[in-house]
Amino acid sequence: MKILRASEFLTEWRIRNLQSVDLAIDQQVLAILQEVRKNGDAALKAYTKQFDGIDIGSFIVTKEEIDAAYANVSDAFLSSLVQAKQRIATYHAEQKERSWFIQQPKGVMLGQQVTPIERVGVYVPGGKAAYPSTVLMNVIPAKIAGVQHIAITTPPQADGSVNPAVLVAAREAGADIVYKVGGAQAIAALAYGTETIEKVHKITGPGNAYVARAKKWVFGDVGIDMIAGPSEICILADETANPVYVAADLLSQAEHDEQAAAICVTTDKVFADKLAVEVQKQVKQMDRVQIATKSIEDAGRIVVVESVQEAIDVVNEIASEHLQIMVQNPMEILPFIRNAGAIFLGDYSPEALGDYVAGPNHTLPTSGTAVFASPLGVYDFMKKSSIIHYTKEAFEEVADDIIVLAETERLSGHAQSIRVRKGEQK
């Protein structure tokens, strides 16, 4: 694992995060979106044949299929899933916003009415692995928000079924329906509707490049959560950190994919050297040794800094999806952190804890987007409407100001809508 100074590291980091434009993918995605809008289910079936190799009968997972899924998961899995669900629900319940208003003189009432989004679609990736945690992290906040209809869409496996762990998670979390369709065609179906699949108002959940680009294109016709890029972990460690823990946590990120980045920022050169050795040792024992090795080679970095202050500056610049603070007094660092998706404090708060059971959402802003974006939350499944109630008396007090400002903007129709209420005609 390369050991660098902060300035060297930041130079390569800034370049890494910019999105690349690949118009070839966009053109394929746009063609799929248009085809699904035009031909609905028939287009979905054709793409499912083409991309998943399956002649699919119905896209809708039946109640019986979900019942059967329970027989195909272990008791340990179900018990751990329920435990995770409860902790996630407890945390997210704290995020529910209330409608509010303020009163002003002369009977004015101003505020915001907060309401759930009515219909939401959640994309759950398929392929070789199953992601029940994705189901929990998307469906639970939507449910708490009060979303009436939550649809999951996920690519079918080679035999036309959906992984049982995903189906069990869907029912436990409270999803209303599961569709067997993946890729850009699934995003098109959720955004525009087909004979079988009902249009939704917002789409959340991770996916491959085609799914991500499809989400970007349908954004505006429907809401989306975020465009996820390669993910990363940053660990701020001092000389008191345990290199065995830090190495294991870096590697837990590195195993995700070859593009993942695992970074340790440390004030201690001796620790940096110990960590490099430990990573080298642990990576060889991993099941996903190839992926993790490539990730560590390409983007795994140990950054040695001169002071705690410099460490804080560097982690704020990285704006990491996951930030672990493993120093003697981690809580004292917290108020200095400005940019991070999730902040994990101390030796016993590893990223994997947050990925599954801690409570907070594991859908976090990646690739430095934590400088402007937030974790997925209940607030992503609600929206606000401003409330404006003025009385005649309050209106008359501001009427002339409105007229002056509207006329500055050459919107005399706006001014006129005020004048008619003052009993003046222009």
Next chain:
Amino acid sequence: MKILRASEFLTEWRIRNLQSVDLAIDQQVLAILQEVRKNGDAALKAYTKQFDGIDIGSFIVTKEEIDAAYANVSDAFLSSLVQAKQRIATYHAEQKERSWFIQQPKGVMLGQQVTPIERVGVYVPGGKAAYPSTVLMNVIPAKIAGVQHIAITTPPQADGSVNPAVLVAAREAGADIVYKVGGAQAIAALAYGTETIEKVHKITGPGNAYVARAKKWVFGDVGIDMIAGPSEICILADETANPVYVAADLLSQAEHDEQAAAICVTTDKVFADKLAVEVQKQVKQMDRVQIATKSIEDAGRIVVVESVQEAIDVVNEIASEHLQIMVQNPMEILPFIRNAGAIFLGDYSPEALGDYVAGPNHTLPTSGTAVFASPLGVYDFMKKSSIIHYTKEAFEEVADDIIVLAETERLSGHAQSIRVRKGEQK
């Protein structure tokens, strides 16, 4: 103005709102983005020459130019602007969110740290008119959020200057810098930075099709507020509504542009007929008679419904940017409204009041996007980081659940990061 039944109206409405894809615009926009990324200020100067017809010296508006602007606006304008600023600030101060945490057994602390976005760019359209209200509605919430650096960018006028009303509004609202550059090139400069223009983390503000598409393309590299489409007003009126007021309010929306939609949903056929006559009469007296006439012809509609319940259903389906409720007891309708950008209650809360001085933001979700989106607010200029602190005791309680879930997802590196802390090696 056409009078329709709800079902006829909704059929045409649903088609209207979908975004159209115009790859010709996208290709132009992408070329501009790439050119500015590559050549910085030189590219900006070339585009300013090409699109604005100006050989621009410096993009930065000087302190002296802003000082001079004060001499070129009326006292009435300055006084109305300050009045609007105060009301907007008072309202938006209520939106500031706090960091929070909860405690759980065994010393667990979970929460969210809420921090301002550090650097924000605001696009202010130029052209024939000036929009000081756009400046207030974007800069004030950013300021309240605690944004450290707020840059405004706006196209220069034919003589290379910026409209004085915009400059005065910029200083009064607290913007840090104003750049004279417009179009997609301005969005590129804010997103990627040039020699003169510093990169920001989020871009807000309205603009033409090129600006809107540029925002969509840079989204992900920076945050954006929303993609604004044609705007609309919907007025729910019963037999007690004043047709003179309703007509004036519909026309205040129609004067914006030919694509704007002005809709009245009413339970009273007699009122509908009176309103159509009144619109016909008032439109002829408008300064922008051509724009308003075209807008009313194309998308101005009076929808007659059978009951208050049907009226509510229709306005929820429209999900209007602006919704005025002009019935006998407007406050009683409020809790039934699920989808609207801003809700204006009663005879003395016309849209123009909300556009300028009422307090709430005038940047609202358009084209039916209120089903998933919210008004611009202080929350758009802040972001959240999850906080996770587990103790050893709390960690041990959930360690096995994490291992089970991670292994279900075939992420054994995640499981291993838990095992090393339990003192187990795999």
